[in-house]
Amino acid sequence: MCVILLTDLIYFRxxxxxxxxxxxxxxxxxxxxxxxxxxxxxxxxxxxxAVCHEFEILRTLRQGNIIKVSDGFIHxxxxxxxxxxLSSINIVQFLCLQKTYRxxxxxxxxxxxxxxxxxLQYYGIVHLNLQxxxxxxxSRRRPFVKLRDFTHARKMxxxxxxxxxxxxxxxxxxxxxx
Numbered sequence: 001m002c003v004i005l006l007t008d009l010i011y012f013r014x015x016x017x018x019x020x021x022x023x024x025x026x027x028x029x030x031x032x033x034x035x036x037x038x039x040x041x042x043x044x045x046x047x048x049x050a051v052c053h054e055f056e057i058l059r060t061l062r063q064g065n066i067i068k069v070s071d072g073f074i075h076x077x078x079x080x081x082x083x084x085x086l087s088s089i090n091i092v093q094f095l096c097l098q099k100t101y102r103x104x105x106x107x108x109x110x111x112x113x114x115x116x117x118x119x120l121q122y123y124g125i126v127h128l129n130l131q132x133x134x135x136x137x138x139s140r141r142r143p144f145v146k147l148r149d150f151t152h153a154r155k156m157x158x159x160x161x162x163x164x165x166x167x168x169x170x171x172x173x174x175x176x177x178x
Contacts, residue, residue: 012038016088021151026085036070036082043079054150055081057125065116067136067148086148087140092132094143105143116147124156 010027017024022041028034043051058069058081071082091109095101113135120127127134129152138144 010038019149027082035085037085039081039083041079041081043074043077051079054153055079057150057153057155058083061119061123061125063116063119065112065144065146066119067146083148086146087137089137089140090132091135091137091145094137094140097140109143109145112145113147120153126154126156128152128154 011030013026013028015023015025022039025038025040027036027038029036041051052072055069055072058067059072062068067086068084069081070084073080089097091113095106117127117130127147127150129149130147134147134149135145136148138146
């Protein structure tokens, strides 16, 4: 029997973001040198469905304005989801860092978000936690956004009404949640 350790495959650099569900670490594949971001979430057999839900949704999505997931695996008591590398700033931080910006640039970013939401709607997926921290810049240099954090996302089956528990910040929820 051959045992391969996680540290033999991936080099973890540092934690750059912590959230209520886990943490994001920068890492690199030791064989290819390709850099990526890994979301690390506590895992047990009791919370398998809840923890793997985000990975199951993201691995099927192929749209330019939605974060790409390359791999996911369970190692010990943690789930590792390997994602493409993005900048660590959200859309509001990006706009605040600009000295000036044109209406066309903001309109372009809004269109990118709407394109991603339209793609999700076509495949019957509801994000349910769309807020500035979920809209991240792909690069600090150009205005290209990507949606991330599909922790609360749900797949609609046959477009029947879906009851969900309100989650996230009330400031960013739709009026129908109050």
